[in-house]
Amino acid sequence: MNAVLNTPHTRSTAEWQAADAAHYLHPFTDFKGLANKGSRVITRAENIYLWDSDGNKILDAMSGLWCVNVGYGRQELIDAATRQLKELPFYNSFFQTATPPAIELAELLAEVTPPQFQHVFFSGSGSEGNDTVVRMVRRYWDILGQPQRKVIISRKNAYHGSTMAGASLGGMSGMHEQGGLPIPDIVHIEQPFWFELGRAQSREDFGLTAARWLEAKILELGADKVAAFIGEPIQGAGGVIVPPSTYWPEIQRICDKHGILLVSDEVITGFGRTGQWFGCETMGTKPDLMTFAKGVTSGYIPLGGVMVGERIAKVLIDQGGEFNHGYTYSGHPVACAVAIANIRLIRREGLVERVREDVGPYLAQHFAELAKHPLVGEAQTCGLMGALQLVKDKASGTTFDSALEVGMVCRGHCFGNGLIMRAVGDRMIIAPPMVMTRAQIDEMVGLIRRCLDLTLADVKARGWL
Numbered sequence: 001m002n003a004v005l006n007t008p009h010t011r012s013t014a015e016w017q018a019a020d021a022a023h024y025l026h027p028f029t030d031f032k033g034l035a036n037k038g039s040r041v042i043t044r045a046e047n048i049y050l051w052d053s054d055g056n057k058i059l060d061a062m063s064g065l066w067c068v069n070v071g072y073g074r075q076e077l078i079d080a081a082t083r084q085l086k087e088l089p090f091y092n093s094f095f096q097t098a099t100p101p102a103i104e105l106a107e108l109l110a111e112v113t114p115p116q117f118q119h120v121f122f123s124g125s126g127s128e129g130n131d132t133v134v135r136m137v138r139r140y141w142d143i144l145g146q147p148q149r150k151v152i153i154s155r156k157n158a159y160h161g162s163t164m165a166g167a168s169l170g171g172m173s174g175m176h177e178q179g180g181l182p183i184p185d186i187v188h189i190e191q192p193f194w195f196e197l198g199r200a201q202s203r204e205d206f207g208l209t210a211a212r213w214l215e216a217k218i219l220e221l222g223a224d225k226v227a228a229f230i231g232e233p234i235q236g237a238g239g240v241i242v243p244p245s246t247y248w249p250e251i252q253r254i255c256d257k258h259g260i261l262l263v264s265d266e267v268i269t270g271f272g273r274t275g276q277w278f279g280c281e282t283m284g285t286k287p288d289l290m291t292f293a294k295g296v297t298s299g300y301i302p303l304g305g306v307m308v309g310e311r312i313a314k315v316l317i318d319q320g321g322e323f324n325h326g327y328t329y330s331g332h333p334v335a336c337a338v339a340i341a342n343i344r345l346i347r348r349e350g351l352v353e354r355v356r357e358d359v360g361p362y363l364a365q366h367f368a369e370l371a372k373h374p375l376v377g378e379a380q381t382c383g384l385m386g387a388l389q390l391v392k393d394k395a396s397g398t399t400f401d402s403a404l405e406v407g408m409v410c411r412g413h414c415f416g417n418g419l420i421m422r423a424v425g426d427r428m429i430i431a432p433p434m435v436m437t438r439a440q441i442d443e444m445v446g447l448i449r450r451c452l453d454l455t456l457a458d459v460k461a462r463g464w465l
Contacts, residue, residue, distance in 0.1 A: 013053040016041045045072035048433045048440060060420045061430040061444055066236060066268045067299030070345055071435040077300045080341035084334045093331040102331030105339050109307065112277050112343060116286060117307040122331040126267035126293035127161025129304040133263055133289055134165045135325045137228045140312050143319050149227040150185040153217055157191045159237035160265055169230055189213040191235060192243035195378045195389055199397065207244025215254045228261035233279025236268035239424040240387035242380045248283035263289045271295035272346060272434055275356030275383035288312055296339045303335035351434045355383045362438050366445040373452050384434055390426040400426055400464065409458055413451040421448065
């Protein structure tokens, strides 16, 4: 019993690691490998920085997991949770019941999202939100007397969560190999990754080519069988792949032409990350459904959901009867209270505008300089998201053998130098908190440059160059 009550200050790192290995199965982890290595134990955070159990200060360039948009330690969010925990810590949304925070958040979301969205269905996460999308899309077509329209088209290397439906919608082969995925009636087209697939064309021409893969798939399947297309405005976990400017407008045209619902997965890109409130606004689309999570509470409390466009909401409300779907924590009052405080904070501090007009362009300038590094074949940013593609030969764009895991070598140097920067293959990515200052961007870019230099020296020493 005493061990369970111990605080971070009464256990050593080794003791925490031993308890972790003995009991905690981590997500997306080789359990045996982590047990042998020992986990990194994070004990506290403030602003954009973390501290581990050994007292090391770390710049968090990934906002936790794409979510701590307003930074760590914001008292407004802590106070909102505390007040709500005292007043009403939980009640469910079943049995024709609601709570004030859930109603108020629904109103607020209708204000900050694009005008076609006046209704929201709450979930506990983005994965659950995308499961809801599958149920809602298919129910919509059932009500309209077209039950054969079941197929949802997604993209390879997309990420839409790790539940059965979410992982099926996603296009990551490693996830599909475990569990017999995807589930039926979910298919995938290629991603709009110019550096990997389209360098024989200009970016703009490739954007049209990639979008038209959707139309080819629709025609192959038959438009009367296709229910929807789902995509992240910018593929986040797939490597911060910013599509060409021509891509999304053409996707919209194709969906409109064939009467296909358009679903924008905004779990990563929502609430200011791209310099607009939502990524679909940055990309110029008008989706019918929009999944959100992460940034809605800045990760302080789990919450997700789906914004439902009026085209769908009217059918579900007027003709649908009971929608047999939901979650225990749909509209959780504490989560909703924190989300309200978070959105108000974003508005009050003008963080969306700040990303669009100040720190986003400043980050883009720095990444343009990092693009000159001998290891970098491509640098991309959008708002406060960025990616650096590591290459073996800068002139030709030749990449390293994937088995060498050069991205993981670079990530190791990042961890060793007080920087959290994620590796997706050999693509190094960031999504720092939206409260980051120009001085902190300078600090982060200095660390990135140092880690690139160390990686370059490392691959040379190993004979990989």
